[in-house]
Amino acid sequence: MTTRVAACALMLVIASCGSSVEDAPGEGAALFESRVLGGQAGCATCHSLTPDRVLVGPSLAGVGERAGNRVPGLSAEAYLLTSIVEPDAYVVEGFDSGRMPSNWGDVLSDDEIAALVDYLEGQ
Numbered sequence: 802m803t804t805r806v807a808a809c810a811l812m813l814v815i816a817s818c819g820s821s822v823e824d825a826p827g828e829g830a831a832l833f834e835s836r837v838l839g840g841q842a843g844c845a846t847c848h849s850l851t852p853d854r855v856l857v858g859p860s861l862a863g864v865g866e867r868a869g870n871r872v873p874g875l876s877a878e879a880y881l882l883t884s885i886v887e888p889d890a891y892v893v894e895g896f897d898s899g900r901m902p903s904n905w906g907d908v909l910s911d912d913e914i915a916a917l918v919d920y921l922e923g924q
């Protein structure tokens with residue numbers, strides 16, 4: 802009996818160790834909400850998730866639905882990824898280019914960026 806309990810506990814530990822960044826629920830949300838991310842002001846400093854609430858950048862409420870229609874031929878996922886790693890590639894109407902840091906691809910890991918894209922796709 803004790804052995805079985807121990808074996809189960811061990812299996813649980815292994816199972817939780819095995820989960821990747823993408824699987825961790827809330828990973829993207831936590832990154833997005835971080836005040837400081839990659840040594841600079843985080844996403845939520847400039848972007849709200851409240852409709853039409855403009856901080857420095859556009860509100861990202863509903864961005865998951867808009868993203869696929871922003872640039873002809875670009876999927877929501879591709880648009881969001883490009884908007885994060887190369888913000889000046891497509892500048893949102895009514896906003897200035899050069900305001901959003903363009904070095905996220907250097908300061909965040911691929912997994913972190915993927916988690917952010919996932920999170921925003923769900924908005």
Ligand code: HEC
Nearest residue numbers: 842843844847857858859884888891892893896897900901
């Ligand atoms: C210093 C302010 C600032 C920070 C920090 C910032 N952004 Fe931005 N972001 C902007 C501005 C301004 C725009 C609009 C101009 C443009 O398109 O580049 C924008 C545009 C975007 C867009 C395009 C939105 C749309 O409606 O098409 C996405 C997506 C985005 N940012 C995601 C992020 C994410 C994710 C982070 C954190 C990793 C982040 N931003 C950090 C200022 C910022």
